[in-house]
Amino acid sequence: MSTNTPAGRQSPQVYRRRRIVVLIGLLAVIIAIVLIIVRPGSSQGGEGGAGASPSTEPTSAPETTSIPTEPTAADGDPCAPEKVVVEAITDKSSYEPGEQPQLSVTITNVGKNVCVLNAGTAAQVFTITSGTETYWTSTDCQVDAIDAEVSLTPGTPVSSSVPIIWDRTRSTPETCSGARETVPAGGASYHLAVTVDGFESAEQRQFLLY
Template identity: 70%
Template sequence: MPRRAACLPPAPHRWTYPVAMSTNPAPNGRLSPAVYRRRRLMVLLGVVAVIVAIVLVIVRPGSSQGDEKTAPPAAKTTDSPASTAPETVLPTEETAADGAPCDPSQVLVEAVTDMGQYQAGEQPQLSVSITNTGKNVCVLNAGTAAQEFTISSGDEVYWRSSDCQSDAIDAQVSLTPGTPVSSAVPIVWDRTRSSTDTCTGAREAVPADGASYHLEVTVDGIASAETKQFLLY
């Protein structure tokens, strides 16, 4: 008997799909000519913008040289003569001053101490302050030759600056109204009694333990309006 051909299954159907176009750049990395044209255009626009900005800065539209206002020249200042400041401390050397003498009723003399009370070993420092209470400048002899400091307790005088004074000077001072003039260097009291007989020898110490003393100052015959009280311990 003749042999029958073997039945083979039908071959499977092969589907074909459309191939999508790749958007990736070419393998060699080059971009399309359109990209390069856009980049050149952007660079050109940037250059144009810079040039326009520079021109606007230089030209400054809306302004003209005729409208510019020049600053007025600075006013010339003339040096005024320096005014002499009023004296505030008493001179320590002989001086002379021109002017009308002070009226004693228009001169305020004040006795001054550096503290109100002094412990053992502390020495009072004595000064004077002089003020012209009038309306006009006047002249006063405020040198040490015209000053006298007096320390007393009760009715007893314990110390006078004139008892053993040396190198006294006359110093004419112009007193400006309302400007106090004070001692340049205070007198230091060593807490002893004074007399013309004890200028070179030992002196007796004054009582302390809370004893009260009063300082009075006279300048050119004008006494201090009030005494200055202080205590010694």
């Protein structure tokens, strides 16, 4: 058998060597591409690594302190108008001939703190009207009026200890020492309003005289 290689054709060893060289070249190219992508030595999210991405965690906004626009109420402060409810009271809604209405007042603190007001007779004004006419006012002929500071506990009504008796007559400062005129009756409608230390009753109390 002849071992000579035909003219123009390389031996198998030569082809194998060429294939190995080509494979080595391809492997070198792949390694180079991987190194470019991975970039050894860089650390994503690692501490101190070159090219580390900045933190994306949200930072909390600084706390703000609200400034109160009104002073906070405290126990023992004077009562505020919106914290006091004054109610005019009569013992009946209608009175037969000869019966005299008994007038009183109830004060309620609707706030959250104990407040103070003057609930003495010197600070109380009872007024009886009918239509547009004023028939009687408690201060027209008042005697021995006193001041009395009262602490109102929230939600606890305070009422007159002794009612005022109305004798069904007209009053003026000029009629305190003489006889006074009797007001109309026969089913006439009257209204009672009360003011205590400048706080006025939200509603008037209606009653009838016969």
